[in-house]
Amino acid sequence: MQGNVACAEGALAAGCSFFGGYPITPSTEIAEHMALKLPKAGGVFLQMEDEIGSIAAVIGASWTGARAMTATSGPGFSLMMENIGFAAMTETPCVIVNVQRGGPSTGQPTMSGQADMLQCRFGSHGDYSIIALSPESVQEMYELSVMAFNLADRFRVPVFLMADEIIGHLRERIEIPDSVQRVERRPLNQGDLPFHPGEDLVPGFPRFGSGFKVHVTGLTHDERGYPCTTNPKVHEELVKRLVEKVESKRHEIADYRVTNPDAERVFVTYGSPSRSVEQVIHDNPGEEIGHLRFRVVWPFPEDALREFKDAKAFFVPEQNLGQIAREIERHTSVPVIRLPRFGGSLHTPEELTSALGAFK
Amino acid sequence: MRADRLPHIFCSGCGNGTVLNCTLNAVDQMGWKKEETVFVSGIGCSSRAPGYILADSLHTTHGRALAFATGIKMAKPELHVVVLTGDGDLAAIGGNHFIHACRRNIDLSVVCMNNMIYGMTGGQVSPTTPRTALSTTTPYGSAEPAFDLCELAIAAGANYVSRWTSFHVKELTRAILAGLRIPGLSFIEALSQCPTNFGKRNKFRQAMDQVEYFKTHGILIEKVQRLREEGKDIPPDAIVLGEMIRRNRPAMGVRK
Amino acid sequence: MRHEVRFSGFGGQGIILSAVILGRAAVMYDGIYAVQTQVYGPEARGGASMSSVIIDEAPILYPKVKDPDILVMMSQEGFEKYGVSAREDAVMIIDSSLVQSRPRCRYLEIPATTEAKNTLGREIVANIIMLGALVRATGIVREESIEKAILDSVPKGTESLNIKAMKRGMELVPGGKIG
Numbered sequence: 089m090q091g092n093v094a095c096a097e098g099a100l101a102a103g104c105s106f107f108g109g110y111p112i113t114p115s116t117e118i119a120e121h122m123a124l125k126l127p128k129a130g131g132v133f134l135q136m137e138d139e140i141g142s143i144a145a146v147i148g149a150s151w152t153g154a155r156a157m158t159a160t161s162g163p164g165f166s167l168m169m170e171n172i173g174f175a176a177m178t179e180t181p182c183v184i185v186n187v188q189r190g191g192p193s194t195g196q197p198t199m200s201g202q203a204d205m206l207q208c209r210f211g212s213h214g215d216y217s218i219i220a221l222s223p224e225s226v227q228e229m230y231e232l233s234v235m236a237f238n239l240a241d242r243f244r245v246p247v248f249l250m251a252d253e254i255i256g257h258l259r260e261r262i263e264i265p266d267s268v269q270r271v272e273r274r275p276l277n278q279g280d281l282p283f284h285p286g287e288d289l290v291p292g293f294p295r296f297g298s299g300f301k302v303h304v305t306g307l308t309h310d311e312r313g314y315p316c317t318t319n320p321k322v323h324e325e326l327v328k329r330l331v332e333k334v335e336s337k338r339h340e341i342a343d344y345r346v347t348n349p350d351a352e353r354v355f356v357t358y359g360s361p362s363r364s365v366e367q368v369i370h371d372n373p374g375e376e377i378g379h380l381r382f383r384v385v386w387p388f389p390e391d392a393l394r395e396f397k398d399a400k401a402f403f404v405p406e407q408n409l410g411q412i413a414r415e416i417e418r419h420t421s422v423p424v425i426r427l428p429r430f431g432g433s434l435h436t437p438e439e440l441t442s443a444l445g446a447f448k
Numbered sequence: 449m450r451a452d453r454l455p456h457i458f459c460s461g462c463g464n465g466t467v468l469n470c471t472l473n474a475v476d477q478m479g480w481k482k483e484e485t486v487f488v489s490g491i492g493c494s495s496r497a498p499g500y501i502l503a504d505s506l507h508t509t510h511g512r513a514l515a516f517a518t519g520i521k522m523a524k525p526e527l528h529v530v531v532l533t534g535d536g537d538l539a540a541i542g543g544n545h546f547i548h549a550c551r552r553n554i555d556l557s558v559v560c561m562n563n564m565i566y567g568m569t570g571g572q573v574s575p576t577t578p579r580t581a582l583s584t585t586t587p588y589g590s591a592e593p594a595f596d597l598c599e600l601a602i603a604a605g606a607n608y609v610s611r612w613t614s615f616h617v618k619e620l621t622r623a624i625l626a627g628l629r630i631p632g633l634s635f636i637e638a639l640s641q642c643p644t645n646f647g648k649r650n651k652f653r654q655a656m657d658q659v660e661y662f663k664t665h666g667i668l669i670e671k672v673q674r675l676r677e678e679g680k681d682i683p684p685d686a687i688v689l690g691e692m693i694r695r696n697r698p699a700m701g702v703r704k
Numbered sequence: 705m706r707h708e709v710r711f712s713g714f715g716g717q718g719i720i721l722s723a724v725i726l727g728r729a730a731v732m733y734d735g736i737y738a739v740q741t742q743v744y745g746p747e748a749r750g751g752a753s754m755s756s757v758i759i760d761e762a763p764i765l766y767p768k769v770k771d772p773d774i775l776v777m778m779s780q781e782g783f784e785k786y787g788v789s790a791r792e793d794a795v796m797i798i799d800s801s802l803v804q805s806r807p808r809c810r811y812l813e814i815p816a817t818t819e820a821k822n823t824l825g826r827e828i829v830a831n832i833i834m835l836g837a838l839v840r841a842t843g844i845v846r847e848e849s850i851e852k853a854i855l856d857s858v859p860k861g862t863e864s865l866n867i868k869a870m871k872r873g874m875e876l877v878p879g880g881k882i883g
Contacts, residue, residue: 106523114744132522137548141515144508144545148488148519151506152527156519174509198744258767259724259740261731296504296520297527299483303450303499305507314453315499315507360767367766434768 098233173212199432342389351378461655463614463640511542550604571645607632632699713778733849836873
């Protein structure tokens with residue numbers, strides 16, 4: 089099965105009932121597969137007039153209680169940014185898939201990239217927090233697609249599935265489980281204010297049409313949901329909570345894989361470059377080579393770096409100039425070696441092996 | 449209405465309150481349950497209106513109300529969805545969503561409070577500002593022709609299109625009511641006076657002066673058609689009013 | 705044992721589909737692993753189209769083809785772009801109706817397009833003839849597996865034509881498996 093199709097299948101298994109999208113390479117197969125499958129599953133597929141409309145429709149659908157998603161790539165992702173901030177501010181659960189290609193601008197539509205990793209974290213204006221996942225295989229396109237919906241509902245945030253062209257277009261073996269675990273959004277309790285943070289800082293969800301008569305606005309709002317745009321205290325409390333509800337749960341959200349924790353030389357990867365590192369470790373059984381692979385990239389699971397107590401250097405192959413390497417540098421005192429790869433192709437095992445050798 | 453949100457932000461003399469009143473009156477006459485009715489808006493003076501209505505409401509980003517409303521209505525056709533928007537929100541930044549919502553003919557009712565100016569940001573030119581009118585960004589008079597929003601909605605495929613003004617309270621209410629009843633996209637343009645930012649720069653010294661202008665310059669579509677048939681001139685500053693179209697194109701998101 | 709198979713030809717020959725069918729046979733019917741990749745974009749249309757499959761008994765880590773050991777070439781342009789540099793111990797199946805050049809590595813000439821047109825009456829099944837020849841010559845997947853994968857993948861109503869094409873491809877391999 090193709091990665092993009094697996095992503096759509098994961099969404100369907102997770103109960104996604106609304107897809108709003110706009111064709112863009114290399115993500116289009118997700119929309120095409122949803123167009124094929126969603127109507128038969130009783131859901132709604134809409135090809136909107138642009139990516140701004142796509143994410144808007146997804147947010148609207150989510151307020152009716154639907155599990156809703158969109159899928160895009162760089163240029164469309166940029167167009168979505170304002171409404172992603174709206175989703176963060178209004179605490180609207182939604183899933184946004186970005187099958188990354190080479191940028192900036194139109195860049196390399198058919199080639200792979202990972203240069204939107206900071207954009208997904210910081211791309212909309214203002215302070216907020218989000219969750220971002222990164223799959224390394226067709227299997228994970230499926231699994232993380234399911235996980236994205238659960239995290240979106242659990243934390244009421246936009247969740248990004250930050251895939252890349254290599255994984256999106258790869259066809260490989262996948263095992264589809266009979267059923268998947270679902271964590272649904274908690275409904276608002278009768279009598280609670282609609283934006284009153286629960287004990288875990290995440291308010292209950294007052295679905296439209298269920299009698300709460302809730303006002304939802306992108307303006308700074310109080311716990312009633314009413315605009316309150318000039319009171320510094322209300323703004324501070326709201327923004328801090330939007331960030332804290334995710335950042336304080338980074339341990340719970342963290343999801344990573346550790347190979348050879350005693351190694352001194354450690355690769356840190358997410359997405360398709362992980363495959364090259366796995367090949368290097370496989371091909372060099374005598375050598376102690378560590379590998380930390382993030383399935384969740386944001387919130388950044390910095391504790392994972394401490395799993396490698398003897399690490400003397402972190403090697404970070406990325407299809408960008410070092411976006412996550414920069415984050416790793418903030419959290420460690422050992423050298424972080426950036427291994428950028430451009431042009432849309434995958435790091436070869438040979439070049440990674442020689443990068444290790446150069447450090448010795 | 450949400451009494452705990454008063455006072456509202458509309459300036460004294462603003463026409464938006466009147467249009468909102470007409471809208472709520474029409475919704476009341478439909479007998480729609482509050483919990484099944486959702487109001488959606490974008491950004492601008494008009495778009496603040498849903499915040500005062502005691503119902504589910506989504507106050508979205510600039511220009512995108514129709515795209516958000518499309519998601520709500522298509523995901524849950526049982527809900528009645530009313531979009532409150534303005535000329536800048538709908539026709540400038542949101543123009544693309546406007547024509548596509550009309551093309552899809554989604555079962556939404558769109559009430560556009562057209563004050564022909566950007567009110568909230570302090571009086572800049574909008575796509576419906578009349579040619580030669582003054583605004584803070586057209587200090588020598590607007591050089592650009594204005595959009596006819598109703599013609600646009602008709603060309604794009606809306607099932608129902610009507611134009612009235614804040615003076616024509618009964619007619620406007622009836623038009624909105626007709627729009628709520630008709631399946632598919634209903635577009636009701638309501639010209640609305642803006643004494644603060646349009647009127648004071650364009651020789652309407654008081655709010656009522658502009659309302660009076662709506663009254664004296666309004667001309668019914670039927671009369672316009674008759675004058676045309678008779679080969680007579682239509683005054684260039686006439687405001688064409690009435691029901692522009694009512695038809696039955698296939699619609700989406702209609703409640704079953 | 706990791707095998708890297710590269711298909712090339714021109715747009716419309718079913719180069720991508722051939723790779724998908726071969727990967728499907730390996731995964732679904734031989735129970736082993738496969739990954740399939742391809743060149744996307746405007747350069748893949750009209751000009752030389754290319755698609756690859758890696759097949760292995762063990763999970764495939766690095767998913768890109770490094771140096772294919774099996775090549776299926778269905779156009780001269782494809783050969784020049786993707787076939788000419790084939791390593792010396794590779795095996796190449798050539799559609800001898802369309803490819804003029806010959807590689808340094810071992811190769812097998814299959815006049816697939818001519819056969820498809822003249823014997824089967826439909827040029828479109830040339831890629832399936834090539835698939836049949838490939839599987840007979842290399843044994844990379846089992847013959848019953850490729851048959852099932854073809855049946856899964858071709859349009860309804862064309863099953864018997866495609867199976868005939870596959871069998872014709874197998875017959876065209878002199879002396880069975882090579883290498």
